[in-house]
Amino acid sequence: VVSCYTRFDNLAHGPRGKEAKRSLYTYRLDQHDGEMVLLSVTKDENVMNPAFSRAHPRRNVLYTCTESVAEPGDIVSWAVCPRSGQLTMLGSKSAGGTSTCYLTLDKECKNMLVVNYWNATIGVFGVDNATGMVGPCRSIYDPNEGRPMKARADKHVNHSNNDASAQKERQADPSRAQVSIADGVLIVPFLAARLDFEGGEMLYTDNSDLNNRCQCAFECAFQGTAPHATFCSLQ
Template identity: 40%
Template sequence: MACESNNGQSAHVTQEDPLVVVASYNKFDNLAHVPRGTTAGHTLSCFRLHRESATMTLLAVEDTLENPAFLRFHPEYNILYACTEDITKDNEVACFSVSATCGKLTHLRSQSAKGKSTCYLELDSSLEHMLFVNYWDSVVGTMPLTCSGLLEPVVKTLKPERPVVARDLKDHLANRQSEPHAHAIVLDPYFGKVAFIPDLGMDVIQQHHYDAKTGVLTPSTTLACGPDDLKPHGPRYIFVLVSNRGHNSIAVFAIKQTTRCGEAGYLRVVNYCHTKGKTPRHFQFDPSGEFLLSANQDTDSVTVFRFDNETGKLTFTGDVNDVPSPNFVCVFQPHRNGRMRHVAKL
């Protein structure tokens, strides 16, 4: 199969070649942090990842959203969800249809997130609600989904007990750890009834009960915190990968299943791999687990690496793609009937 790329060239495509959507910042002065790259002309870029050559080809671009900063795919439909980052006004969550063959993104609908600087999206297991988090004012909430995956208006939001009083970016950077700043929301993988919300301002992880029928979150307790989105990576779940934005590398750790004392869960360093760019804001595996893509925010690039599922070793393929201020990469295998066959986990 051939698909025309964005530069007019014909790119060889196989059904097993996944799509890659990259989100970019196009405005810096309304963010809760200070990127050092180039403002983007296009905020969403869709690529094809060619597994045979370990290279990416640009297929399409989309400019509907300002500062999209988190992406999520529906596990049954070719629908992309994105949220926006802005500390000056209420942000939005949007959904797009995605062409499985040529990567064209078509805006379908947007809904208000009822808060500022939206930074994380989570689909519940019933696929009936989208959970979201606003970083700046720490407002969390849910919005229903139609049976076809479209977004409906927010059901309910929860505001922090301690209000955020930062007036601007300078004030925020000086006092970030003195105010609540919810940074992610993750449902438990077994029952989908407990929502964990790391708060990197208050240094706690909030625990909420989640009612999948109504979409309502109810606070229950808080826990000692850790990194905001640390999960085992790779198809075998025996490795943990972490990006180091100062060191500009990805660290690979092997999970020790057992120790001499019979305990499990300890980590062993496998290797550190430079991302060939600065500030790896986000990275993600392709659905096969063979390739890893790194969004290097402050050097305007997305780089491609091979991942050895047996040893955990990362190897740079040599492929560097120019993308201004990339902050998120979402890799998925589209279903040719309009449904998704596989979505790579974050």
């Protein structure tokens, strides 16, 4: 499934190319030669800028999140037909934050963790065991603690440029692009544009609680942003 931006005017960054007419295109991948054949195109015009997708590991269910700095994102649950590739919307929930950019499921698929880039909130949403649909929000972590952001959704720099003005605005407020979870601990990179970037470590439990355990500094190997982190097992 290929996600496409359908609007550019409400994004933190400035994509190249043209706005897509449809948001999601399903292809069949030939495993022998890598050829992709278009099977289905979504016709739901209400689904805007599906910036990120996550497939359920045990169900024919796909999750997408919509991206906009001007309004809260939506987490959309889709049923995927394995034959036709057609996507059928099962339901939609507000992400509780703006510029939603990342989705991940915990190991048991009981909860979905949702990252909102623009206002840096992290939400925990229940996942229905019978249908795989994303349910109501169970917990929200807000590093701003309710304080208004300094950056404005209606007047901001182009974050794609990553120049001095973009770096200054990006560091004026907390920003997040991803979370990684393992053994009940979340690693939360904070976007920045300097050699050392701020990272957060939180405790996560199945009952959806997010507890800020400590703040720490991760040394980056290059000068620039470091939006992603992951766990790896070293033998």
